[in-house]
Amino acid sequence: MQKGRILVVDDEIHMREFICEALRRRHLEVESVRDGPTALEALTQQAYDLVITDVKMPKMNGLTLLKNIKQSYAHTKVIMITAYGTIEDAVTAIRDGAFDYVQKPFAPDELMLRVEKAFEYRDLVQENANLKEQLGTRFRFENIVGTSPKMIELYETLDMVSSSKASVLIQGESGTGKELVARAIHENSPNRSGPFIKINCAALPDTLMESELFGHEKGAFTGAIKMVEGRFSLAHDGTLLLDEVSEMSPNMQAKLLRVLQEREFERLGGRETIKTNARVVATTNRDLKTMVRQEKFREDLYYRLNVCPILLPPLCERKEDIPLLANHFLQIYTKEYNRPIESIAEEALGALIHYDWPGNVRELENTIARAVVMCPEGRIGLKHLFMDEVEASPVLSFPSESKTPVTLWEIERAAIFRALQENSNNRTKTAEMLGISIRTLRNKLREYRAESVAC
Numbered sequence: 001m002q003k004g005r006i007l008v009v010d011d012e013i014h015m016r017e018f019i020c021e022a023l024r025r026r027h028l029e030v031e032s033v034r035d036g037p038t039a040l041e042a043l044t045q046q047a048y049d050l051v052i053t054d055v056k057m058p059k060m061n062g063l064t065l066l067k068n069i070k071q072s073y074a075h076t077k078v079i080m081i082t083a084y085g086t087i088e089d090a091v092t093a094i095r096d097g098a099f100d101y102v103q104k105p106f107a108p109d110e111l112m113l114r115v116e117k118a119f120e121y122r123d124l125v126q127e128n129a130n131l132k133e134q135l136g137t138r139f140r141f142e143n144i145v146g147t148s149p150k151m152i153e154l155y156e157t158l159d160m161v162s163s164s165k166a167s168v169l170i171q172g173e174s175g176t177g178k179e180l181v182a183r184a185i186h187e188n189s190p191n192r193s194g195p196f197i198k199i200n201c202a203a204l205p206d207t208l209m210e211s212e213l214f215g216h217e218k219g220a221f222t223g224a225i226k227m228v229e230g231r232f233s234l235a236h237d238g239t240l241l242l243d244e245v246s247e248m249s250p251n252m253q254a255k256l257l258r259v260l261q262e263r264e265f266e267r268l269g270g271r272e273t274i275k276t277n278a279r280v281v282a283t284t285n286r287d288l289k290t291m292v293r294q295e296k297f298r299e300d301l302y303y304r305l306n307v308c309p310i311l312l313p314p315l316c317e318r319k320e321d322i323p324l325l326a327n328h329f330l331q332i333y334t335k336e337y338n339r340p341i342e343s344i345a346e347e348a349l350g351a352l353i354h355y356d357w358p359g360n361v362r363e364l365e366n367t368i369a370r371a372v373v374m375c376p377e378g379r380i381g382l383k384h385l386f387m388d389e390v391e392a393s394p395v396l397s398f399p400s401e402s403k404t405p406v407t408l409w410e411i412e413r414a415a416i417f418r419a420l421q422e423n424s425n426n427r428t429k430t431a432e433m434l435g436i437s438i439r440t441l442r443n444k445l446r447e448y449r450a451e452s453v454a455c
């Protein structure tokens with residue numbers, strides 16, 4: 001954790017000294033003032049990373065001070081000190097952008113915990129920003145969050161890929177951010193001033209798909225009452241995203257191949273040859289190479305699409321990004337649902353990190369969105385997270401020791417729980433130890449959970 005400069009604002013001299021002393025003892029750089037106007041004056045003189053302020057003060061109360069700080073110094077975090085039993089002030093403060101609050105009377109450690117969290121959060125955000133800056137000022141991928149080695153690799157690839165107009169194939173499990181990455185490529189490409197057009201190749205039957213991609217002339221088929229442009233035309237000078245490209249029929253695969261090779265096509269029912277310069281980005285959550293081997297996907301088309309391959313890692317392979325992502329979504333959804341939630345409690349964050357996320361970032365996003373809805377104020381706790389409980393809970397409820405396992409099912413269950421215990425609930429190690437796949441382990445745990453619910 002990097003340290004920061006702290007400003008303490010309180011009209012009571014004893015309180016000011018108590019806080020300053022507690023912070024200095026931990027070698028933090030701290031200054032103090034006695035009221036809001038003086039605090040604002042101090043902020044014009046130099047930057048502070050954190051302001052710790054009382055709510056009830058003469059001249060300007062803490063909530064007004066908070067609003068002023070948030071308006072002019074968005075990066076300065078604010079921790080409020082509220083009087084005992086005044087939860088309304090805390091709620092208002094969090095809604096108005098305070099990072100956290102502490103209620104009087106408090107022990108120095110209680111305050112320190114919050115100060116550390118404020119600095120840690122600032123470091124995380126800073127790290128993400130620095131990393132992106134290091135990757136060059138030319139390309140920025142603001143919406144993509146993550147600082148794990150796999151994400152760094154991704155930013156580097158994106159940096160190279162975006163500047164060209166070559167076709168890109170983005171592969172990754174569902175919810176890993178394929179569409180997000182496709183949009184980022186467009187926004188950083190030479191075609192960025194052009195349109196970004198998307199078509200879902202899984203959703204449409206062949207004839208409709210053809211007309212959607214290439215357009216049709218008036219009278220091309222029953223109901224074609226006027227000429228309609230296809231997505232290839234609409235994406236001219238821009239990017240065309242072929243979502244779930246693996247689901248295209250062999251017939252459509254052949255038609256797509258021709259456009260990619262010759263860069264021209266005809267509308268359905270038309271004779272005119274139309275040129276396209278749309279950049280093609282395709283996504284799939286299937287292993288396209290295997291599909292080629294199984295002759296379910298054309299090899300020539302695969303190579304045409306896969307000029308620049310991008311493989312997005314599942315979230316369980318970059319767990320170090322979970323806190324940053326969770327906080328990113330927390331910011332988004334507290335704003336969207338107007339909820340005064342300040343943070344995610346330690347044990348809830350632990351459970352988020354512990355969980356395997358079969359639905360990847362989308363599942364994490366939905367989990368946080370739901371938690372924000374379910375949590376009226378304060379911190380998001382374990383009870384607000386609705387993940388598969390057996391998998392998510394860092395502490396599993398082990399079957400009681402009193403009964404000796406008899407049936408094969410019971411013996412197996414006991415062995416699995418013992419192995420989990422020995423491996424401190426680490427499922428990867430447990431699966432390895434038992435010689436089963438992580439998927440089998442996950443299914444077994446689900447089975448036990450269903451069983452315990454049924455009992």
Ligand SMILES: Nc1ncnc2c1ncn2[C@@H]1O[C@H](COP(=O)(O)OP(=O)(O)OP(=O)(O)O)[C@@H](O)[C@H]1O
Pocket residue numbers: 143144145146172173174175176177178179180181285325328361362365
């Ligand atoms: N690295 C990331 N940073 C921030 N948000 C992310 C990240 N990855 C994914 N998301 C978010 O997760 C959600 C799912 O992402 P997206 O739709 O791009 O996934 P996908 O791989 O296309 O999924 P599917 O295969 O199911 O279509 C989106 O809301 C997206 O913004």
Ligand SMILES: [Mg+2]
Pocket residue numbers: 178179243283
């Ligand atoms: Mg998608």
